[in-house]
Amino acid sequence: MVVQAKSSSHNCSRTMEGNQHKVDANVLLLGAENVGKSALTVRFLTRRFIGEYGDIESIYSHIDKIDGREISFNIWDSLYPQDCETTETISEKQLQWADGVILVYSICDRSSFEVVRQQVHLIRHASRKMSATAPIIIVGNKRDLQHQRSVSSEEGRLLALSEDCGFFEISAAETYHGVLLVFHELMDLIKESRALRKGAAGIKSIVRSMSAVFGKKRVE
Numbered sequence: 001m002v003v004q005a006k007s008s009s010h011n012c013s014r015t016m017e018g019n020q021h022k023v024d025a026n027v028l029l030l031g032a033e034n035v036g037k038s039a040l041t042v043r044f045l046t047r048r049f050i051g052e053y054g055d056i057e058s059i060y061s062h063i064d065k066i067d068g069r070e071i072s073f074n075i076w077d078s079l080y081p082q083d084c085e086t087t088e089t090i091s092e093k094q095l096q097w098a099d100g101v102i103l104v105y106s107i108c109d110r111s112s113f114e115v116v117r118q119q120v121h122l123i124r125h126a127s128r129k130m131s132a133t134a135p136i137i138i139v140g141n142k143r144d145l146q147h148q149r150s151v152s153s154e155e156g157r158l159l160a161l162s163e164d165c166g167f168f169e170i171s172a173a174e175t176y177h178g179v180l181l182v183f184h185e186l187m188d189l190i191k192e193s194r195a196l197r198k199g200a201a202g203i204k205s206i207v208r209s210m211s212a213v214f215g216k217k218r219v220e
């Protein structure tokens, strides 16, 4: 595992290692404060839950193996802006950087669920403008605190369904497995989205070639 803070972003790339492709994925974690974004990140990086994380915004690198293939995750653990209008909680830079987004709320904090609702709308709106299609997974964290629950599983699932997002309820405090599933599912969605983009680019290039040929014939 490699953990390092990075100051600059980079685009997705594929490199050859022996006969295997190494795939890069930039994952952006968003959500209100205190919902467990850092806990989730640190769980994925170290398999541990350490309790207190401080207010540091960082990008971490982590190599993981999925189905025998090395995946190089770059994880941006963001800070929810203080004293800020909701419409400014996600920057264009973050959205351009991200290949996939994890939106986290706490199942015992309804206002954090409303933040996720707003952020998912913001991302969908911005993505349409930027013609970007970063897949999103909505995560209800702190599942261990059932007695304090204020957002039902159904509400979370419904929001995810209506916005075409993945959905998980997990406890970063209790298990590593749930956190791992979130990142692996997001990677699957990122791969699907890249394949779709590649397919669309292929079709565009076929259309371009055909119109070039037919265009020429018409001139002749």
Ligand SMILES: Nc1nc2c(ncn2[C@@H]2O[C@H](COP(=O)(O)OP(=O)(O)OP(=O)(O)O)[C@@H](O)[C@H]2O)c(=O)[nH]1
Binding pocket: 032, 033, 034, 035, 036, 037, 038, 039, 040, 050, 051, 052, 053, 054, 055, 056, 078, 079, 080, 141, 142, 143, 144, 145, 170, 171, 172, 173, 174
């Ligand atoms: N019970 C419980 N507590 C959790 C869980 N995940 C995180 N916490 C606690 O919630 C608090 C906030 O966790 P962080 O990971 O710092 O939350 P954050 O979203 O990164 O917060 P900001 O840095 O303010 O954006 C800490 O006290 C964590 O120990 C969980 O699954 N269950």
